Amino acid sequence: MDINKDQNTEQAILEVAEKLFLDKGFAMTTTTEIAKAVGCNQALVHYYFRTKEKLFTTIFEHKAKLFISQFIKVSDENIPFMDKLKQKVEAHFDLLKENPKLPFLLFNELTTNPERAKSIKEALSYIPKTIFTKLNEELKVEIENGRIRPISAFDLVYTIVSLNVMLFIAKPIFDAVLDFSPQDYSDFIERRKHENVKIIIESLKP
Amino acid sequence: MDINKDQNTEQAILEVAEKLFLDKGFAMTTTTEIAKAVGCNQALVHYYFRTKEKLFTTIFEHKAKLFISQFIKVSDENIPFMDKLKQKVEAHFDLLKENPKLPFLLFNELTTNPERAKSIKEALSYIPKTIFTKLNEELKVEIENGRIRPISAFDLVYTIVSLNVMLFIAKPIFDAVLDFSPQDYSDFIERRKHENVKIIIESLKP
DNA sequence: TGAATATTTAATAGACCTATTAAATATGGA
DNA sequence: TCCATATTTAATAGGTCTATTAAATATTCA
Structure with missing residues (x-):
């Protein structure tokens, strides 16, 4: 050694x-x-x-659980829904920024080797079902009070994840195809952090 | 044989x-x-x-050029900007639906083997620069007339691509983790096709 | 037809990879 | 110190993969 x-x-x-x-x-x-x-x-x-497989699984599951548990961390409950939403979107972005290559690894392993799906499912099962339930309940209140248009928790989460995750998955494209410098990339994603929040908030208007 | x-x-x-x-x-x-x-x-x-490399490059470049040229195809010029935008977003979605695995291949090869960046850059250089220029000009007119808020062509394209592409890249997640049936998936992406258009249009409001 | 060319096959070189084994070395406690 | 255990190493089995080669077969066309 x-x-x-x-x-x-x-x-x-x-x-x-x-x-x-x-x-x-x-x-x-x-x-x-x-x-x-x-x-x-x-x-x-x-x-x-x-085995290489066991080594990979150990690492992936640990990484995934860490990511999820960090995201789950409850934020201040006593703030308006829209403020909490902004907080969550930004927290999701920040977490991705700290783990920029994790989403690609997830997609890559699930796509190229579907047999590994079980172990990945196991790792992701750490996401409590209650999260969606809770979000749906919060949305219901907002919708009933006419503050946002009807939308499901799943759709909202899809929008958030898509807009945030693509910033990191597509980095090699920005670098190679668009000739982004590190500064260009850094500027871009920071700008998008706020742009994404804006788009998401805007998309909920009744 | x-x-x-x-x-x-x-x-x-x-x-x-x-x-x-x-x-x-x-x-x-x-x-x-x-x-x-x-x-x-x-x-x-x-x-x-x-070589395997040459075979791959041949296939990838052909596929990418086909995809891009199909997308470039000019739509009716004499319709309002918002209608054209809707058309384009839906055309992008439809094209992805016909080539659902192409985006992942692009990300995968660019991420795991950056040396291949040159050949991919070559394939993607088929995207005329004028597209962004033209879109920026159209956006400028809309912005000056107060019909949309200030936004760059690049940001708009990023939003469109993110929302559409993630539907296909994340398919293995929907299948494996969320236990989507083929019907579930099909329903979901068709619904999102319209949802994505709505979000994009909404995000442009002044 | 028959010769030139194109296609296809079997065999294999050479590289590298995962995983195992047995032996060597280091470490910690009685 | 010395033994038991843990760690590390070298060597290698066994597999697979890319790419090449020479030989066999098929096709073309004069």
């Missing part, structure tokens, strides 16, 4: 593997490469995690 | 490879598998296309 001699090898493997899986997906990442990046023997990756 | 004995082998390879690349991406598709699906010897894939 070269690097990371100080810290836990198992942890080092997890960290390096997470970065590589997020960068290039499951198929394009090899255990040989992970070991090399950690600075350890390739057999060690299997010693600690047995 | 078993199947496709009637038709051109080269063409058969292209068709089968296109399906497989779209289904599973470049990395997860093997030339052996392509040959097997075509019903020919694996060496034939290399005989006609030399």
